[in-house]
Amino acid sequence: MQQWNDQSTISNNARQTTGGNKPVFNNTVINGYPALRFSSDQFIDGLAAPGISTTNSWIFFLVFKQNSFTAGAANDGAGSYLMDRTSGTNNLMSLKIVNTDKFMLQKRNDDGSGLGGPISTISAASSQFVIADHYRQFGTAYGLFVNGKSDGTSGDDSGNLTGPTLRIGRHASTANGGLNGDLAEVIMYNNFPTTTQRQQIESYLAIKYGVTLDQSGGGKDYLSSAGATIYPATTSHAVYNNNIAGIGQDDGSALLQASSQSQNNLSVLSVSSPSTLTNGNFLMWGDDSPTITNSTNVPAPYINRLSRVWRAKATGSVGTVTLSFDLTGLGIDLTNTSRFALLTNTSSDMSTATASTATRTILGNVVNFSGITLADGTYFSIATDIIPGPGGVSGPTAWLRADNGAYLNAGVTLATNGQTVQQWNNFQGSASYNVSQATSGNRPTFLTNSVNSNPVIRYSVASSSLDFGAMGVSSSSSLEVFFSIRPTAINTTGSVNDGNGSYFMDRTTATNALFGLKASGTKFGYQKRNDANNGLGGVATTSNINTSTFQLVNMYRNYNVQYGIAYNGSIESTLADADGPMTLPNLKLGNHATTNVGLVGDLPEFILYTRNLTTNERTRINSYLAVKYGVSLSQATATDYLASNLSIIFPSASSYSGFSTDVAGLGRDDVSSLLQLNSQSVNTGSMVNLQIASLASDLSFLIWGSNNGSVTVPNTVDVQSPVLRRLGRVWRVSNVNSVGPVTVNIDLSTVPGAKLQADLRLIVDADGVFNAGTTALTGTLAGNIFTVTNVTLANGNYFTIGSVSLSTPLPVQLTRLTLA
Template identity: 30%
Template sequence: MDNVNGLNQPQSNSNNTGTGDGTGQSGLGNLVLKNPSSLNDGDFLILGHDNGSLAEQGTELPTDFIGGKRIGREWLIKQTGDVGTVDLTFDLSGLSISGSEDFDFKLLIDADGDFSAGATIVDVTNINGDLLEFNGLDLPDGSYLTVITKKPLFSIANLWYKANEGVSTSGTFSWANSGTIPNAQAQQINASQQPTYNISGTSQINFNPTLTFDGVDDLIETPVLPDIYNKEGRGERSTQFAVYRRISTNPVIVYSIDAAGTPSPLHIGMTDDGRMYQQNTVAVPTSTTALGEVALTDMTAVTDSTEVPGTFNSLILNKNGAVGANEFFVSYTDVAPNPLRIGRYNGIFNQVEIAELVTYPIILSESERRIVQSYLALKYGISLDTSVNAYLDGEGNQIWSNTNYWNDVFGIGRDDLSGLNQPQSNSLNTGSGDGTGQSGKGNLVISNPSSLDDKDYFIVGHDNGSLAEQATELPSNYRNRIGREWLVQHSGDVGTVDLSFDLSGITVSGTITSDFVLLIDSDGDFGNGATIVNASNFTNNVVTFNGVTIPDGHYITLVTKRGFIFQNSSLWLKADDGITAFGNGNVSIWADQNGINSLTTRGNVTVNPEVINFNESVRIVNSGDGLPANRMEGTTPISAVEAFAIYKTNSTTQTSLIGSTVNVGSSTTGQVIFGGQSSNPNRVLATDGVNSRQFYLNSELSSKFTLNNYDLSLSASPFSSARLDGASIAVSNEGESVIIPN
């Protein structure tokens, strides 16, 4: 306002974006200021923008709105004097905007133009068509503003119960609501009626807790809840998701908000065979949930009291992402708000295991529905149907989309938008709640990522190949592998992981840890260029690989038998291969041909060229008893059942070829194979280092190279057998059977 010039302009818009009466031009984001609470001489409120995009962006948002959207453009406010509060309208016509509900739209006002911290957040007052109205605003001089157009998906669920959070079993059993409806905890005071909280064992779902309701008297319920729907005219709109395991032979209600009569019309609800309800209108799946099956069931629903089939009522039901039914009006009943009950309906108690329940007061878009499905599927090891086309993270980015390997898809990951933090996982198609494999299914478990940050995912699917062994597409010198191949896709970086394969019920050739190898390949042709990782352990039919790095887009399979006998050994050292020498010719490292061990020199160790039939030998010289000064030490303990060595001693003193650095008992000999004895220089010993010693005599031990062979597997005295240059030789026993040296 300026009295000198006669200016009195209480409302305004830019003619570049609006019109004479404030109507916005399509696609230009017109902004109108009006209704100042105080407008005196010398009071001015002026806005201009940075010419930023009117498209949505997902960056520079307050913490609680990360995962949402805002207009890219920013406006600067200049105020002279004091106009008090004002009303502001923003015209969305012609703009591509994600939001559709009142709660999606906010005005951000910030002092420095960085809206990610310190911004004031103002709710929309009214939405009139494409026009957002914000009334009674205080716009400080020098501040900036922009418009939020979509609230984060996981922040608008009105009911959200997850068994891994918010469960209290102390005294009153309570399950907290993580959704927007306050004071909606589901509780049970009576101890005898409280569900069982499963935090371990097979009643879990993919390592996540569940609540088991016994079907006898277990029940939890909330206070009376307000209407959970978003209503448009006479219609109600909602989206429901549930993850549960069916354990009852007869279909029962898993959860419900109902009128508590007999019969009791359902406000919302779901049966454990997969049917879902809204206002007593039901959608029936084409594939019912079987006994013992874990299912992810969801439904978008529009119901309307006009009862016009196919016009105002539509229920679209999915099971594990696949559309199971598209049901229209059945029998609408307007059900008043009531408590949410889990465990009982219509006077009947329900037997079920439930892990998570989420409801929204709106119809989610197809992409929003996929985001929630992906979150629940990855959390609970459920493989979504290929019709969903892609798994999405909390921001809608694709994290899995390969249809050729879309079998038993599962993975680990973290997404702070949804609260997902899943550091171990298996597919429930092949495994179980605690990772125990189903017989004959080849269950794979991924666990222990070395780094798991927000938006880090490691997802696996397979080609549905056979779990039988095959002898093709292998690196040279490998005999058998599993036919199946898995593809790994990353988002972010989870670092190294542990993998375990459950071979129970599968016929494989391997019997010991050294038989098994993980192959990692960039193009899926394992016959050429594959990275080889030795197994860390093989126990109870489960092969484990620890600390493995698998790059994004690489393929894996499992070798179940090395190619020939040497590759099944726990140690294989050759003087003509695997040796790294210092500049002075001394040996620094002697590598095991099977990759299990790497021996490092302590003291001085040398290589003698062309010592035995034009082949090299390794020479180690020591004197005295005890731990030798010149030696080589391995990185990994070995177990010896049968051992071979070509060597000679070059002296008549005590000489041990393979010994342990572990001090066992009081024996000065220690654990050895091919050990020596100064008082009997022709003896070749095997001893456990406590009280057992077996030996045979080799009169040529110090004069020439001989082939020595010990078999320590005998269960009766003398507990071992031996061969010298291929011929059997008598073994004498001084004590009990040898404990296999490590």
């Protein structure tokens, strides 16, 4: 693009005649509109000064997206510049990135004095459009607004500052010192608008580009060019202040928006095809939650809906519209079309909603409803099939599973055993939460059959990592992370208060904000720090890091309430949270941001939620991970194992409390995408492995745990002929949904003495008293592994190993000792 013409009456056009410095015009970049693509060294220059006199107030509005940026300092010319001057003049009214990831209005007077300016507290987003205003209110302040929120001011020294000829997209003289991303619109006023006028301008830009105005700190209404409230985000629609978007016509703003969708990840809803659209008419909407889960608040015969409820705001009438729900990334099965309906109501209670299906069409992952009239104030949602999620807890922001989506390259070829992993794809949700590693020498390795028949991502050297891109998470968001992890070696020199020791998760660059998992001495430590560089510290487990087996670690922040960390499902440490905003930095899995003190070991699964979870939800996720990876949940607080439908599948907190050691299980849970056909506890000496060819029914489980009885002192009393002795260790089975015959493998290597196949029996009993009513089954012995096939284990059954011969030491029992 060579010239960008000014749409105001001033006609101050901008131009670039050098081919290599020309930005590229791209169609349909954001909400149906084009943008100019800059690659750090592209820029366009005003053909004249902007007409800002020495004592003018002024304000600029820029709508842009940064794919990446570099940070300079407040008093230098380094870092990414969004706007500067065309030559090295004293006078500055520039917009740049400083302090790692903050916006700065860099100003300097005509005489070279007063270098400085306000810096934002909100972090600059990458890969998402933002509305950034920077201004001078002469004699009062310089300041910044980000997405409509005041975010940094500094006093005005009343110095003379004449507007220089402006350069859009790069620093005046520094090559590659500019925007790497897209620029959609630039607006300048050589006066300072009133609060209402600024709100009108920001509303126009927000509607046009699908940018949700910042609703923190009391919220912000959307206004038309006439000053009318077209979305009352501070009053009647205050609960519905997420993913705000709208269609409408506003001749005073030259706005004709016939289709729209919020640019936010998983905003889901787009609205298009209004049958009537005239000046002053708008249809706006917002929803009640940035996350999406399942809800059973539905009218019959529907079974589920998205937990998110939208509310419409109509100004005038746009007639009928088409509502399109893009369910991509939610993992919903769309084959049963009867489960999908548009739900509308005059209240947010969807159990009494009207269900509409007459105009429903499904194309790919998009469910469309055409010819829909949304009256002012209408509440609506969509009935769907169930959204899968670990433990049935839907809506993870990131769910990384080694058994799905580990790629040798950039998402084309799945890695096979022993190959390095360049990209690990998000199993459910937005692809923007894939993780990757561009440097081949820093890539971890994919290994199959490494934990309970499941694969792992192995970090062999402390420099290995897989990195997230922009997280796009609110600074006031609650956070919750789950790891299945086995560090095989750790550096124990650090704590949650420093940068030493092994890091299992950190940020990709050295931001103020910290949300990390590390070795705090010999414990797992959750390291935290807020946006203002305060509150360094955190919480640590009381359990030691186990370097020989897998464990489950769960760390959370319940915003402004509590920090916590759990080990194998039991919360071991908490801390009150009064730290305030913490913008989730781009996360690095497996290493520290700047020093190679990373994970050496295995990471088969990582789950991130950007909301606070209930105790029940945590238990369901931990149960899913425990069954999958053979990890026994801690019973420091008695805890049952739960399926995705909330049912108890192993009652370790009640009737099975004496059998909560070395718990493992077979299971199928479709909502959790779990199919475990071969399982054994990862605990050393766990002994029992069970296998089954298939599980035909969803929500089928066969889970067992032991009484941790002796394997060296035999029981010769509680036995039934022909069995003469048995192990003191007994296992008990929970069979859910009639799981059929299995193969039982018992590792007898920890049982002293020789074993004879002919003497060994698998003993199964219904009540745990083995002197009557038992079934004794023969099997085969290969080395120390005793195998019995086609074994039916009913719910509540007990089993152990016995011998039919006193001459077979199972185990050795000393009956006589003669000394000569």
